[in-house]
Amino acid sequence: MTISTTTATSDNNFDYIIIGAGLAGLSLAVSLLKNKITGRKRILLLEKSQQQYQGRTWCFWENGADWWDSLVSKTWSIATFYEGTRQLAKELAPMKYKMVHSDDYRRYVFNILRKQQNIHLLSRDVVDCKDLGTTVAVHTEEGLFFAPLVFDSRFQLAELERHKGHILYQQFIGWFIKSEEPIFDPQKACLMDFRATQDTHVSFCYVLPKTAHEALVEFTIFSKQIYSDQYLQALLTTYIDEHIDTFSFNVLGKETGVIPMTDYAFGSPSNRIIPIGTAGGCSKPSSGYTFTFVQQHVKHIVQQLAQDRLPLPFHKLQAKRFLFYDRVMLRILKEFPEKGASLFFSMFHRNNANSMFKFLANQSTLWQEINIFRKLPVLFFLRMAWREIVRDK
Structure with missing residues (x-):
């Protein structure tokens, strides 16, 4: 046409x-x-x-530049991840997080x-x-x-109310904070810090430093229901108290939001x-x-x-296989939220950042995807994948 x-x-x-x-x-x-x-x-x-x-804020990884590059307020070449007592630092080259x-x-x-x-x-x-x-x-x-x-x-989120498939809500609350002490490393972006309770929903914080004194600290959850801003704020303040090494800081700005995570067509x-x-x-x-x-x-x-x-x-x-991968992951995050932190951390720990970013952008090859999956709990993923296949019949 x-x-x-x-x-x-x-x-x-x-x-x-x-x-x-x-x-x-x-x-x-x-x-x-x-x-x-x-x-x-x-x-x-x-x-x-x-x-x-x-x-x-809109954050993304990119290799090279586009017309919006003059609007980028900060880039990072190293990403860090935390889960329990484990920590990881990844060089992002040739990508940059922006x-x-x-x-x-x-x-x-x-x-x-x-x-x-x-x-x-x-x-x-x-x-x-x-x-x-x-x-x-x-x-x-x-x-x-x-x-x-x-x-x-x-x-409108109400459009999802009649959907019988998978629905989670990515909720976040972020504070732009300024500390009196130089506590941040502006070269490193913490993309996922899972040192929070994971019982009822996947919970993590990311810390994006602009300078040694200023950073966006944002708490995010993947949940079956939409929680109040007060609930998210309590999680954020607890994280700052426990993991941000500062005695005094000012909140320069705030942001909140809800993004649907769903296989809705x-x-x-x-x-x-x-x-x-x-x-x-x-x-x-x-x-x-x-x-x-x-x-x-x-x-x-x-x-x-x-x-x-x-x-x-x-x-x-999009290739249909990427939606299938997403459906399997949504099922896991919905039914086994306590496994989410370990799975995300392991994917970045056992694969190079370039492969992971291509996979998350739906631009990876089938061989790259097989290489990522074989380093995860294979039997568990196969069981979840089979349940998705059966659901389609």
Whole structure:
């Protein structure tokens, strides 16, 4: 199916409509503009309220650089891991672990968008989208807009309530802290510290130092239910008391969030309404890391549009075996949360970082995956895998 659009000219007709100005919506908008073909199209970006966006950090690993590299506030070349009495330091080369703050990202992208006459930014609450055959009608509280293609980043956790498959929630609370003492090593990022109770849910903290005095300390859980911010804050303060060697610190900022970890089939009944971001399944079911997968999907979308082809939903771009791996891991984390810490630590301990990052990015080869799996409890994983196979029948 080709799109065959001509540049829209009427006030409420566009070539592309993007709903939501979060990571996915802004990444798509700026990438469309950077392409010499799609950059000439008439684009509408709808956001419910630009003032209510909750700032957060996006972290990811990368080999090389891309257009967002000027926005990276910190990189690390060494990652550390803790589990019980075990600790591990891994050289990440040729990869680097990077941090971008959403405020910097949004400021940069909006500065570009506001200079372009062919992109329109409107604060509107979208009520509904309907495929009319050759175009999509986007209903807002203040009127209708039309486009042959709509990219929709709206997602409500309530959509998962009827899902009968695996669902966990990745919840996190992070504090940007500044210590009076120089207690951090700014060259090392602690990606997973499992020195916390693992009985009812997988729990870990990561510590990302920006300087010897400042770091983002973030506590994360993978759980069957959504807990209150107060519950997460208690876990975070306990971790700081027990593992951060400081007598006095100031909290410079905070961030919280909930990311679904699920085998739910994200999609749309219409080929002309393409879900993006978390709504499009760009959060890896077993680990998250949304930034990496959003950029993969955006790159595909722009390439397809530049060739007048219909972009595919994100899940159709991924080899099916990766979803199966995620389903097996979700089953383990849901039914045996006490095993999660040991499994994650062992995967990084027994494999080089480059192989692990490729695996987590769904870019590994089958041989690399076999090499990773054979170093884990094979019989246990085979039993969990068999239960997933039987579930499909």
